[in-house]
Amino acid sequence: MKVLVPVKRVIDYNVKVRVKADGSGVDLANVKMSMNPFDEIAVEEAIRLKEAGKADEVVVVSIGVKQSQETLRTALAMGADRAILVVAADDVHNDIEPLAVAKILAKVVEEEQPDLVLAGKQAIDNDMNATGQMLSALLGWSQGTFASELDIDGDKAVVTREVDGGLQTIKVAMPSIVTVDLRLNEPRYASLPNIMKAKKKPLDEKTAADYGVDVTPRLEIVSTAEPAARAAGIIVGSVDELVEKLKEAGAV
């Protein structure tokens, strides 16, 4: 079985995001970038499938700026076999919309013929939560989103999903797109020797044009603003004072 994992380069989750003064977007110049945390979980799961003898190849793909190479190298250092970089933007502030990403991924799937695509459930920059579902629609494949457990069973996959009411388990026909949630696994750190080895693993470079996909955004960003700030609160000295304040505020 071949597993394809799309990985996205995003602002590191520990970085305090700053909105640019002119309202044109979020400042990404000189900030730490990392692999989208959900995608680390997807890469980890793919590698575990390989270690368990259920998968024989793990291919990672990233779509975006050239620097996404670093993200792919991280995935290779974790244990992926091969990487594909699809250059689709030249400025880090130019993010590619999920619909365009899904169209490019659909072409990659056509070429690579994976049995399973493991994506993150959302990217922590744009929080769109869409790419996996869109790819699944374009391919006419089944989808198992927000997975916290995954079990491959012949030509079916059993996926336990984190949903509003609790957990839902479904069985999907393979090939399938599964998007992963936080509790699926805890991703490993790449060891130094593996980081060195990863430098020699194959990394193909393509462009969006190679796949004939138009990445022109459908959504125009009109403006980006800071969220409304909360008024400063107070520190109370005791439980009694807290109860009194809550009563004054009509909260209890």
Added chain:
Amino acid sequence: MAVLLLAEVNNGELAMDATAKAVTAAKALGDVTVLAAGASAAAAGEAAAKIDGVSKVLVAEDATLGHRLAESTAALIVSLAGDYEHIVAPATTDAKNVMPRVAALLDVMVISDASGVVDADTFERPIYAGNAVQTVKSSDAKKVVTFRTSTFDAAGEGGSAPVETVSAAADPGLSEWVEDKVAESDRPELTSAGVVVSGGRGVGSEDDFALIEKLADKLGAAVGASRAAVDSGYAPNDWQVGQTGKVVAPDLYIAVGISGAIQHLAGMKDSKIIVAINKDEEAPIFQVADFGLVADLFDAVPALTEKL
């Protein structure tokens, strides 16, 4: 302008709060037709017909639509899409599963988790865990949008829209349902509760989470949790509040033993009054709290439960 709104239906019952909040958002866009789909959906359709501002209800009942499987539900919506400029839903996990699939089948971008409607093409949505709010204008012929329910008030009841039935689309038969694990609870639902009491890693164990639950029950509140508390097994996954959990905006949010990581704040910082109880006076949660209490939760929470 016509809007098709996918109602939130769980086991044949309408989730009134989420659906009525989405109706409020959708009314600004045009005439609202609600679609109630499921293995049984007639009762949900009848309930939706009473929401103010709904002009028509479509009921689609079919075994293949049970358990809100994405493939069959998306196929149904696409079969109806021709008549509508907007296809919308409350941003529940069900809708987030289905709507991007619908959008891709229609070759349009989805607008997830919109928190505001500027005009028929233009929406506001939080990005970067709510650290920025983006206004986006769609150039697509149809707009597929999910609405963040915590930012809209529920539409009232009192309407009596006509109800029609529609048939399911051909089911691609790609997925089947196996089981649901739903925790039964008498407490209010997290995303619609007026008061939420949440516990974090500081609570220390599943047993001690009872302290949080007792305080919640005293206040008639829903119980929430940080990711750390869920990961540690103190609380079930559907209690998680935050960027990747539920987004809540109750009148009162009490955070106990929660540090206030940005991913947690993303899910609760629009609450009207925030109370934080934490023994570390430097904890970032105090920066968003209206009332902060620097104390050991094992002393403060039982005392608070008793005094309220």
